[in-house]
Amino acid sequence: MNGSGTILVTGGAGYLGSHICKALAAGGYTPVVYDDLSTGSRDLVQWGELELGDICDRERLSEMFLRLRPDAVVHLAGLVVDPVSIFEPDNYYRTNMVGSLTLFRAMAEAGVYKLVYGSSAAVYGMPEVNPVDEDQPLDALTPYGTSKMMAETTLPDFARVHDMDWLALRVFNVAGADPDREAGRPSIDHTDxxxxxxxxxxxxxxxxxxxxxxxxxxxxxxxxDFVHPTDVADAFVRAVAHVLSGGPSGLLNIGSGxxxxxxxxxxxxxxxxxxxxxxxxxxxxxxxxxxxVADIDLVKEILGWAPKxxxxxxxxxxxxxxxxxxxxx
Ligand SMILES: NC(=O)c1ccc[n+]([C@@H]2O[C@H](COP(=O)([O-])OP(=O)(O)OC[C@H]3O[C@@H](n4cnc5c(N)ncnc54)[C@H](O)[C@@H]3O)[C@@H](O)[C@H]2O)c1
Missing domain, CATH: 3.90.25.10 (UDP-galactose 4-epimerase, domain 1)
Structure with missing residues (x-):
């Protein structure tokens, strides 16, 4: 793939984010990481610059957007430990929901209208049908899942007002590690x-x-449904190319099937x-x-992606x- 442009990756110093930055760089893009390093690591920011900051810090985000003017944003920053979210709902809603809204607002102010959002299979809760496709009703059961779902459901509203191109990738259970031992692995807090x-x-x-x-x-x-982070990263790079080219917005499952x-x-x-x-x-x-378990027919069709x-x-x-x-x- 031969892409170009600056891609801001929030949460890019984490497990999934570092895989995605590596894949973006290999695809010709210039990733820039925005991360507060609360669970991520500076050592994992190897494929572009680090902008240190909190996803809820509107002024910091605005200053950075106006200076960098990225071509697109991959949004991954957040708290991710589903069982912990039950005991810390306020932290999870603040970071994952308020943080996402703060980011979307700063993007709109800077005229950045291309977004790939890292959503989660947790939005489905207990699906009645398996494999679950993107049209199944949402039924998140934890503050983590609900916070991911709420951020996701604001995207069509933002897009209506700001003419934004977006994809939300509902990622299933990421597991495994970069065979080159460069990108990160799940932090010790992960309960997977x-x-x-x-x-x-x-x-x-x-x-x-x-x-x-x-x-x-x-x-x-x-x-x-377990999916390797290298495969997930490939899907995100394809999603970035898709939004940059003005492809239709929507929701896609990312799993092994x-x-x-x-x-x-x-x-x-x-x-x-x-x-x-x-x-x-x-x-x-x-x-x-x-x-x-994910139904992955739609992502195969829209992004030409398949897990390898x-x-x-x-x-x-x-x-x-x-x-x-x-x-x-
Ligand atoms: N790992 C999975 O199985 C999985 C599955 C579905 C969705 N996701 C989504 O992918 C994203 C990344 O998950 P991960 O597994 O790489 O987790 P991770 O904890 O490794 O990465 C999260 C990153 O966000 C950063 N961060 C946290 N709070 C922040 C804040 N307030 N401001 C700025 N940065 C902040 C952390 O420092 C870290 O680098 C999350 O949004 C998660 O919901 C992950």
């Missing part, structure tokens, strides 16, 4: 099952907790690592759907290799 299993395989925790074994799924544990249970993830890490992974049973968590590295064994092997390599360093 792949990271938790890798930590248990390394002996950093005594066991991986399986939250619920009596769901109505084949093996009783929740089923999720495959469902894997928690027990299958643990088995994949056992295969990748050759280690035993002790498990312990925990209670079902509020807001955990039995199953959520998102089979479970590839994801588990990359997560394991990265974690063990980082431990040695």
């Amino acid at each position: 099952i792949m990271s938790a299993t890798v930590r248990a395989a390394l002996g950093k925790t005594k066991a991986v907790t399986i939250f619920g074994t009596e769901y109505e799924t084949e093996d009783g544990t929740p089923v999720r 495959l469902g894997h249970s928690v027990k299958e993830v643990i088995a994949a890490v056992v295969r990748a690592s050759g280690q035993d992974v002790p498990t312990e049973d925990g209670p079902m968590r509020p807001g955990d759907a039995p199953e959520i 590295m998102s089979d479970l064994d590839t994801i588990a092997a990359s997560a394991w290799q990265r974690q063990t390599a980082d431990c040695v360093l």
